[in-house]
Amino acid sequence: MKALVYHGAGHKAWEDVEQPVIRDDTDAIVRVDATTICGTDLHILKGDVPAVTDGRILGHEAVGTVESIGTGVKRVKVGDKVLVSCVTACGSCRFCREGRFGQCLGGGGWILGNTIDGTQAEYVRVPFADNSTYPAPAGVADEELLMLADILPTGYEIGVLNGRIQPGDVVAVVGSGPIGLAAIIGAQLYSPSHIVAVDQADARLEAAKTFGADVVVNNSREDALAAVMALTDGLGADVAIEAVGVPATFELATQLIRPGGHVANIGVHGQPATLHLEDLWSRDVTITTGLVDTSSTPTLIKLVRSHQLDAARFVTHHFTLDQMDEAYDVFARAADTGALKVVITRLEP
Numbered sequence: 001m002k003a004l005v006y007h008g009a010g011h012k013a014w015e016d017v018e019q020p021v022i023r024d025d026t027d028a029i030v031r032v033d034a035t036t037i038c039g040t041d042l043h044i045l046k047g048d049v050p051a052v053t054d055g056r057i058l059g060h061e062a063v064g065t066v067e068s069i070g071t072g073v074k075r076v077k078v079g080d081k082v083l084v085s086c087v088t089a090c091g092s093c094r095f096c097r098e099g100r101f102g103q104c105l106g107g108g109g110w111i112l113g114n115t116i117d118g119t120q121a122e123y124v125r126v127p128f129a130d131n132s133t134y135p136a137p138a139g140v141a142d143e144e145l146l147m148l149a150d151i152l153p154t155g156y157e158i159g160v161l162n163g164r165i166q167p168g169d170v171v172a173v174v175g176s177g178p179i180g181l182a183a184i185i186g187a188q189l190y191s192p193s194h195i196v197a198v199d200q201a202d203a204r205l206e207a208a209k210t211f212g213a214d215v216v217v218n219n220s221r222e223d224a225l226a227a228v229m230a231l232t233d234g235l236g237a238d239v240a241i242e243a244v245g246v247p248a249t250f251e252l253a254t255q256l257i258r259p260g261g262h263v264a265n266i267g268v269h270g271q272p273a274t275l276h277l278e279d280l281w282s283r284d285v286t287i288t289t290g291l292v293d294t295s296s297t298p299t300l301i302k303l304v305r306s307h308q309l310d311a312a313r314f315v316t317h318h319f320t321l322d323q324m325d326e327a328y329d330v331f332a333r334a335a336d337t338g339a340l341k342v343v344i345t346r347l348e349p
Contacts, residue, residue, distance in 0.1 A: 001016070001017060001018075001019045001121060001122040001123055002014060002015065002016060002017070002121065002122055002321065002322070003015065003017045003057040003117070003120060003121030003122065004057065004058050004059065004120035004121065004324050004328075005017060005055060005056070005057055005058070006044060006045070006052055006053075006054065006055070006056045006057075006058050007054050007055070008047075008054050009045065009046060009047030010045060010046075010047070011045075012045060012058065012328070014322070014324045014325060017057065017121070019122075019123050020117065020123055020124060020125035021125070022068060022069075022070045022125070023125065024070060024072075024127060025070035025071045025072035025073070026070055026072045026073060026127060026128050026129060026130065027069070027070045027073070027125055027126065027127055027129060028066050028067075028068070028069045028070070028073055028076055028125075028126045028129035028133065029066070029067045029068045029069075029123055029124070029125055029126075030062065030064040030065065030066055030067065030082065030084055030123065030124050030125075030126055030133070031064050031065045031066075031067050031122070031123055031346070032062045032063075032064045032119055032120075032121060032122060032123060032124055032321075032346060033062075033063050033064045033065060033081075033142055033345065033346055034062065034063045034064075034142040034143060034146050034343055034344065034345045034346070035059055035061060035062045035063075035119045035120050035121075035146070035321075035343075035344050036059075036061050036146055036149075036341055036342055036343055036344060037059075037120075037327060037328060037331045037341075037342055037344075038059075038060065038061060038086075038150055038151070039177060039178065039179065039245070039268065040060075040268050041058050041059065041113070041120075041328075042331070042332055043245065043268045043270055044058065044113075046270060047270075048268065048269075048270025048271075049114065049268075049270075051114055051115055052113075052114055052115075056113065056114075056117060056118070057113065057117035057118050057119075057120060057121050057124075058113045058118050058120045059112065059113045059118035059119035059120030059121070059124075060086040060110065060112040060113040060114065060118050060119060060149070060150065061084070061086055061119060061146060061149035061150045062083075062084040062119035062124060062146070062149065063081070063082070063083055063084070063136065063142045063145050063146050063149075064081070064082060064084060064124070065079065065080070065081055065082075066078050066079060066080045066082060066129075066133075067123065069129065070129075073129050073130055074130055075129075075130040076129045076130060076133055080135060080136075081135070081136035082133040082134060082135060082136060083133060083134040083135075083136060083145050083146075083148055083149060083297075083301075084112070084119060084124065084126055084132070084133055084149060085132050085133065085134065085149060085294045085297060086110065086112065086149050086150040086154075086292065086294065087101045087102050087104075087108070087109060087110055087132070087291075087292060087293060087294045088101075088104065088107075088108035088109065088110075088111050088112065088126070088127050088128055088131075088132040089101035089104050089108045089128055089131040089132055089294075090104050090105075090106025090107055090108045090128050090131065091106075091128060091130070091131040092106060093105040093106040096108070096131070099293060099295040100293050100295075101131075101293045101294055101295060102290070102291035102292055102293045102294075103291070103293075106128075107127065107128070108127065108128055108131075108132070109291070110291060111127070112124070112126075120324065120344070122321065122346065134148075134297060134298070134301060137301060137305045139305065140301075140304060140305055141312065142343075142345070143312060143315050143343045144304055144311040144312045145301075145304070145311075146341075146343060147304075147311035147312075147314050147315075147341065148297055148300050148301060148304065148311065150292065151178050151179055151182045151314065151341070152182050152186070152300050152304075152309070152311060153292050153293075153294045153295075153296050153297050153300060154179055154182065154266060154292040155179050155180070155181070155182025155183035155184075155185075155186050155243075155266065156182065156183075156186035156296050156300065157290070157292050157293060157294075157295070157296050158264060158265075158266045158288075158289075158290040158291075158292055159173070159179075159182070159183035159186065159187070159241040159243065159264050159266050160183060160186040160187050160189070160190065160241075160264075161296070162262070162264040162288040162290055163239040163240075163241055163262045163263075163264035163288070164239070164262050165187050165190040165192060165238075165239050166190060166192075166238070167190060167191040167192070168191070168192065168193045169190070169192045169193065169237075169238035169239055170192065170193055170194045170196065170228070170231060170232050170237045170238050170239075171187050171192045171194070171195050171196065171237060171238065171239045171240075171241065172196040172198060172224075172228055172237035172239070172240045172241070172253070172256045172257075173187075173195065173196065173197050173198065173208075173213070173240075173241045173243055174198045174199075174224075174240065174241065174242050174243060174244060174249045174252055174253050174256070175198070175199060175242065175243035175244035175249060175267065176197045176198075176199040176201070176204035176205055176207060176208040176213075176216075176243075177199075177204060177243065177244070177334065177340075178314060178340050178341050179243045179266055179267075180197070180199070180204075180208070180241070180243035180244075180266075181207060181208060181211045181314065181340065182314075183241045183243055183266065184197065184208060184211045184212050184213055185211050185212055185309060185310075187212070187239075187241075188212045189303075192238075192239075194214055194215055194231060195212055195213045195214055195215070196213065196214075196215040196216070196217060196224075196227065196228055196231065196237065197209075197213035197215070197216045197217070198216075198217045198219050198224045198252070198256075199216075199217075199218065199219070200218060200219060200220040201218075201334075201335040202218060203335065203338050204334070204335070205217075205218060207338075207340060210313070211313070215227065215231065219252070224252060224256065225252075225255055225256060228256045232258065235258040235259070236256055236257050236258035236259075236261060237256045237257055237258060237261060238258060238261050238262070239257075239261060239262050239263075239264065240253040240254070240256045240257045240261065240262075240263045240264070241253070241263075241264045241266060242263065242264070242265045242266060242267050243266045243267055244267045245266075245267025245268040245269050245270070246267070246269070246271075246273075247269075247271065247272070247273035247274060249267065250265060250267070250269070250273040251273065251274060251276065253265070254275075254276060254279075254280060254285070254287070257283075257285055259283040259284055259285070260283070260284045260285070261285055261286070262285075262286045262287075262288065263285060263286070263287045263288070264288050265287065265288065265289045265290075266290075275287075314340050314341040315340070315341050315342075315343050316338060316339050316340045316341065316342070317330055317331075317337070317339050317341075317342040317343070318342070318343050318344075318345070319342060319343070319344045319345075320344065320345055320346070320347050321344055321345070321346055321347055322347060323344070324344060327342045327344050330342060
């Protein structure tokens with residue numbers, strides 16, 4: 001089969017590899033019908049995720065059709081259309097029993113495209129298939145369902161829930177890429193008074209407006225701190241969500257927060273960020289980090305199915321698997337191309 005293979009920082013190739021096979025009785029082999037590219041994949045290609053080694057197939061998001069299952073798989077059947085979650089769950093360890101699947105101790109967590117081969121391929125092996133896939137609901141297109149593999153639960157859990165957004169809050173989201181936009185639409189479920197989007201790309205700030213931000217700030221030429229302070233009578237945002245993953249944006253998020261507020265870090269950081277405790281220690285600020293658990297996925301599927309969340313609006317570009325290199329180029333140059341999420345579908349026989 002063909003797959004997108006990582007060959008060290010800055011190097012990848014769409015090449016022939018062996019098709020995956022059942023290794024454990026809880027495995028399923030899924031034919032990939034649609035996959036996408038995540039900002040984390042770009043971090044991997046920069047060398048920010050050292051756990052990813054030469055020869056790894058990238059990707060951790062997919063919608064596909066079950067081709068075969070191990071003898072221990074009970075819920076999933078051959079022929080089922082499923083959402084493949086970005087997080088794999090053994091279902092029985094301490095953290096899985098708490099719904100914290102991202103911290104799975106039994107061989108799960110974020111493993112696809114990280115410590116085992118991932119979804120940017122024609123086929124993928126999914127461990128613990130009963131706990132790590134979701135049936136595709138009727139009436140939801142593959143590309144809509146695909147947005148529930150990672151970005152929507154990540155924005156919701158690590159941004160909105162960790163940030164403890166309450167009705168009437170002022171929410172500042174630093175970064176208007178796909179994850180930041182997911183946090184914006186998730187925040188709207190809690191009726192904040194204002195959502196402030198901060199970014200350096202006008203195209204992404206325009207997208208943030210369509211996703212629900214009522215104030216946008218281009219911090220390459222505007223003072224984001226002054227804008228938030230003016231909106232909050234000098235207090236600062238109730239919740240600040242960091243959705244980029246570089247030191248400057250994390251530090252900005254901590255500057256935007258009011259005393260007693262919550263800073264929710266979503267971004268994947270590849271280098272240290274300074275924590276200014278000399279400014280924060282006396283202000284009762286809570287800072288959270290996290291890897292998505294995907295415990296919210298069933299709820300989000302219901303919201304997408306009932307059209308209370310519009311997942312399709314994330315999709316800006318379409319490719320086929322043999323156009324993987326082009327898809328990466330478009331996604332990596334999002335400031336120029338306007339790309340939010342690219343959907344890459346299998347070639348019809």
